[in-house]
Structures are given as structure tokens and as C-alpha cells.
Amino acid sequence: MSQATSDFFVQRLKAWGVTRIYGYPGDGINGVLGALQRVEGTDKGIEFIQVRHEEMAAFMATAHAKFTGELGVCLSTGGPGATHLITGLYDAKADHVPVLAIAGQAETTVRGASYQQELNLDRMFADVADFVQEAVAPAQLRHLVDRGLRVATARNGVTVLILPKDVQDMAWEEPARAHGFTRSGPGYTRPRVVPHHADLARAAAVLNEGKKVAVLIGAGARDAANEVVAVAETLGAGIAKALLGKDVVPDDIPFVTGAIGLLGTQPSSDMIEGCDTLLMIGTGFPWAEFLPPDGQARAVQIDIAPEMLGLRYPVEVNLHGDAGETLRALMPLLERKTDRAWQNGIVAAMENWHRTLKGRAMADASPVNPQRVVYEMSPRLPANAIVTSDSGSCANWYARDWQVKRGQRGSLSGGLASMGAAVPYAIAAKFAHPTKPVVALVGDGAMQMNNMAELITIQKYWQRWADPRLIVCVFNNEDLNEVTWEQRIMEGNPRFPTTQSLPDVPYARFAEMLGLTGIFVDDPEQVGPAWDRALAADRPVVLEVKTDPSVAPLPPHVTLEQAKGFLSSMVKGDRGTASVLADTARQIIGGVRERL
Structure with a gap:
């Protein structure tokens, strides 16, 4: 029986060193899934990790590239599956890491017919990708893979390969040694680049x-x-x-x-x-x-x-x-x-700053100071730990209160600053480094947006990991806190509850429903012991901390305009937790430095 084009495709990815693909199935990519199935469990196989959403697959591919230095790979069906990839791919583009996205497509025979799930994906991906091509014949696929992966790896960028359903299932044809064909090969080694x-x-x-x-x-x-x-x-x-x-x-x-x-x-x-x-x-x-x-x-x-x-x-x-x-x-x-x-x-x-950090972290709050959550985490983490963070106010505490030890790794969505990346980043870190403990710092906004669903992915796979410790730390303050403070500081507006308030979700109990460990903390004196318990757990943990939304993620120096904005928001009726806001006001007034 002749080999299908999808079988060649999987073999070529393997020849390029691909060992893992994050994705979600769909009929538009079934040919490739069949090829993966035919070599599953063999030395020619590629591990497929089933996520809850294609955007998460792209984030995981990005994180894989960050935490390994290798090409990250994600996969989707065509149509909506492919459109879901786009945010995670922009994360890879913005942070300059190599990622390959594989997307299905409607059959070549219906292209241009407004067929179901038929979109012009090559146009859609044109901005995010350094290389994007749709295959129209089996003999074309060889050079598309070789060139696409070489471009992604050499440029630390994104490649998108679009595979119509009928091309995936066609009999594989090697490109002929004839006019109108090209015959490429795999492999790339980064050169030594040194200035004159x-x-x-x-x-x-x-x-x-x-x-x-x-x-x-x-x-x-x-x-x-x-x-x-x-x-x-x-x-x-x-x-x-x-x-x-x-x-x-x-x-x-x-x-x-x-x-x-x-x-x-x-x-x-x-x-x-x-x-x-x-x-x-x-x-x-x-x-x-x-x-x-x-x-x-x-x-x-x-x-x-x-x-x-x-x-x-x-x-x-x-x-x-x-x-x-x-x-x-x-x-x-x-x-x-x-x-x-x-x-x-x-x-x-720096000696003075460390005293300042401790004072800020240990300051009273209602109920728990969010700075203390990361301050207490930092000395307890093993030297081989990996930490991920979401965007939002928790990124401030990640940036300031986590004191990195030699051998530790960490990352987040940097240039794109996308919400929803922390948990998929952590999952990819566990697959890349299954012997290392991983912590994800997540705000409740990002948790509700898409990270809760990926707890199901953790539940599905955690028993594969040699070290089962993956801690998802949720800052539950019922507020989209970073934007709330931007409204106060940058716009001079009081908190707008209509846009900022979040439902109070029992994250730790949700984890327990999945068979994971859930820990809930609303007492500052229990933050340290909770980290000890989480790091000693025999399975992944959701550590939910009820944090105070009125603790300001202040910049290192507050400008006069920012101080005016904050004080304006207070005058307009934004008091919140009065004692903490008053303390914030004192910090701002005392720390104003006009930047000339």
C-alpha cells in the first residue's frame, strides 16, 4: 500500500527533531492525526498532547520553545481551530521564539467556494508568520517543511503550514528530478555570529x-x-x-x-x-x-x-x-x-531595597497582601523550579518578589502581555522538564478566561510526570486588578465595578472535583505553611489565596502625573479599603519624582 502524504509529513517532522505536538483534533486535520496514530508508541512516533483549546496549544508551543531552546509545535483543524491559534502565535512572534503551527484546511477542490470552514488562512497568518504556505500537491510538501522549519529556527519566528484535507490523504509522491520541482533537505545549525x-x-x-x-x-x-x-x-x-x-x-x-x-x-x-x-x-x-x-x-x-x-x-x-x-x-x-x-x-x-520589599510584603492587608504570596514562595522553591506568571497585577509580584536562584527558570507572555498564558506555560514546562517542580502565578481574571479549563489537561496527564508537583497559585481578589489600577493611576478615574468586578469562584474546590489537591488561604499567617504543603503534595495543587485588591502595584518611581491621577480617582469617590489606599497615597506623595 502506498504511503499517504500525511505519513511523509510526520516522518519529516521527526527528521527535524520534533518530539511533541500540542493540539486539538478536528476533521480538517484528520489525515495528520491518522499518521500520528500509525506510528504512536514507536521510535518514529511524535507525542501528541490534547489541550482544551487551540489558543492554549499555541501558548504551550511557545513555552516549549522558551524552556527548551527547541522548536515548539502546535496543531489545529481548519476554520475556527486555526483562528484560535493566532493569539498564542503572536506571543511567540513578540518574544522571538521558534514555533511551527500546523493547520488543516478544506479540500483544494472547494477552495474559493465559501465552503464550510474554508478560510483564507495564508492571508490570516501572514502578519504573525515569517513563513506561511498552503500545500496544493504532495510533491510540494517536502520543501515546505524543510524551508518552513529552517526559517522558524533560524529567525526565531513563526512558521505556519496549511494542509488541505485531500492533500493529507493523497498518495505521497517524491518531487521529480524535472523542471517545475525542487528537492530540499532537512537540517539547520545556528552559525557563530561575532562582530568585526x-x-x-x-x-x-x-x-x-x-x-x-x-x-x-x-x-x-x-x-x-x-x-x-x-x-x-x-x-x-x-x-x-x-x-x-x-x-x-x-x-x-x-x-x-x-x-x-x-x-x-x-x-x-x-x-x-x-x-x-x-x-x-x-x-x-x-x-x-x-x-x-x-x-x-x-x-x-x-x-x-x-x-x-x-x-x-x-x-x-x-x-x-x-x-x-x-x-x-x-x-x-x-x-x-x-x-x-x-x-x-x-x-x-539593593540591601535597602530588600528591606523595602519585606516591609511591603508583610504590611497588613484585607485579608492577604498579594506581595506576601510570592515573597513567602521565593525562599521555599527548590533550585530547579520553574515559575510562570500571567499578565496582570500578579506579574508585578513575579517581577519584584520572586528572587531567582541559580538554576531556576521562569517566563511569561512578555511582548504581547497576553492574559491566559501562565497555566499553559506551566503545562509545557512540565512536559519539557518532568522532573522539575513548576509554579504558575495566575490572577483570577486569567483563571476565569481560559486557565480553569486547562486544569483538566493537568488532570489528564499529571501521572506521566516523574515529579508530579505543579502548583497553580490563584490570586483571588474578585477584580481585574491591573486595569483597575491603570484606571486610577493613568486615567484618574475611580474603579469602574461594571467592567472590573469578577465572580468569586471556588478554584481550590474545583481542583478537588478533578482529583487534584486544593488549598484555600485567607489568613496571612497561613501563606507560608500553605506553600510548604503545596510543595510537599503528591499531585498537582491549586493554591487559592484570597488577596486584597487595594494593594497597589506601584511603579518604582511615581511621576507627578500619575500621582495626580491617583489622587483624582480618590476625590471622585474611589476609597476601597481606606487604610490601604491611604497608605498608597502616602507612598505616592512621598515618592513623587518628576521625570524631566
């Missing part, structure tokens, strides 16, 4: 002349952690981290100042404001208002993506190269600074 020596010398001159050097890193510095620390030590610099670079270097290094930006720390903000030289490594940090004013600092930037160079700040020396390779080539040209006053000041500022 003359450019390295120019960069070294800038850095050597600096008296107050600040280093800002992102996810692109992940494979260069040791080099980053060595450069900072040589230059007497501090290291600030963009959100996606939070896990690149550990926070117990005295001159690491933590996150920067709206979710960042005061020492990071002060360091960037005070520096005369800035070294940016592997970061597309979006908020340029947190970078020095034009002309204040000379800047050097290193990035593997040339389109990101000089994008946020007028950089004097742009170095197109791999972070690790470039830093290793740069190091011999750097001069060790003997004056350590700048770096010592950064260390002292």
Missing part, C-alpha cells in the same frame, strides 16, 4: 571610558549568564533585567538590581537614571522612558537580531552577534575598573 574586531574595539573604548556603567539584559542573554556577570564585575557595573531576562542571572549576586520598568525595582530605575554608560545585551525592553535621556549615556548594544539594534535608545556602537560569543570576544579588550564606588552604591541600594 574593529567594532568590538570601538565598543570596548566606550565601556572603558565610562565611570558609571549599567548593564541591561534580556532573554537574548540567556546562554551568556557567566559572561554577563564577568563583564559587570570587570566594569564595576550593576545588572538590571528586562522582564523576559529575569531568570538569566540569579538575584543573590549583590550588584544585580532585578527587573526594570513599570514592574521593576527602585535600584534598577535609579541605576539607569544615574549611569553615564549603558550596555544592553539581548533585550528588546519596550519602555524607552525608563532608559536614560538622550545624550546622558553612551551606549553599546549586543543582539542577534539586527532589527532590534538601536531601536529603543540612540546607541553609539551596535554589535550584531550572539551574546555569549560577542562577550567572550569583547572581554579581553575591557579594562578592570579600580574605582568601585558606583558598584558599591548599587550594592547598598
